[in-house]
Amino acid sequence: MTSAREPLSYEPSMMRRRRRVLALPERDDVIDAMPASLRREVAETWERRAHEELRVATAFAMLCRELLAVGGEPELLGAISRGVHDEVRHAEVCRALAARYASADVAWPGGVGDEPFVVRSDPRLRAAFYVVSLCCVTESIASCFLEASLADTRSPSARVAVGDLLADEVLHARAGWTFLARQPRELQAAVEADLLLLVKPVVRGWWDQGGVTMLDGAPEHGIPSLETTRRSTLTAMRDIVLPGFVALGFDVTPTARWLADAF
């Protein structure tokens, strides 16, 4: 029996179109023209990025568990659980691209441990803080970083990969802003009160060198320099994240002041 019905409000977050993970072009003259040493470095960087994508998948998985525990709304659960899958797929995208640069098979990245979690005794507050930290802040910065990456990428293979990652990060970030906009003022006030606490570690994480080995990057191959990464971080905070909070009526003065003073 079939029945016509209005679409559910949360249906978009649960629908997927079947598609290939990554359709790399058959030829890539930009890669073919690279010196072997650079090609090896770029391959290693994309291999490391594959592992980092799994770390983000872990973060989404932990958030998904928290949201399940507090009875999260289906739309958000759909988006966050999809985020787990997206980030695992991103690992494959990065692995496949690494293999293209290496001209050899590249192993699936190894295991990852738990990601740092916001410490709050109230589980609803903890889940909300994590949504804000991971989606509103981290994924917005990631979007800006990837857009800057794409702007300089000339390798057709890398352009396909970076564009794919960017499209997903935009959706992940957007889910956070939708969630936050729907929260009662009391919860928004709690986020506002701890905004700097939430933002600081994320910005520091993007700013720090971390595991980056190619400080000058390989922009033609989707790998920006550390300077571009840092600039993207500040740009994202200035042009996306802080204005987003302002749009919801938050006072972002302490966070804006910290950004101005620290960087």
Place this chain on the structure above:
Amino acid sequence: MRGQSTRLFRAIVGLGLAAAGCGQVTPEGVETRDAAGSATRGHGDSGAATPDASKAPPDAATPAHDAAPDALAKDAGRDVVLILGFDAGQAHDAAMDVAISPPPPEIK
């Protein structure tokens, strides 16, 4: 960079708020609405929330392409329609289009 980020602001925050029913993306930026439906503020640039630009790296200044046409409002409007049309696959593809399409030669 700034032009690109403004584009992203619309795609991320603008459409996020629109999905929550408290904002809409317009060619000028993002207009948020309060519970009574009154327009409260517009965004397209960061305004008062901007950290001290003098502390930013030297290359963070507005590049020449900032003046280039930005057709994201049109793209974003299409994205809103697709989201409200309940086709996540298409919404994903629209986001992808935004991500990988070069800027059009001029705003129509």
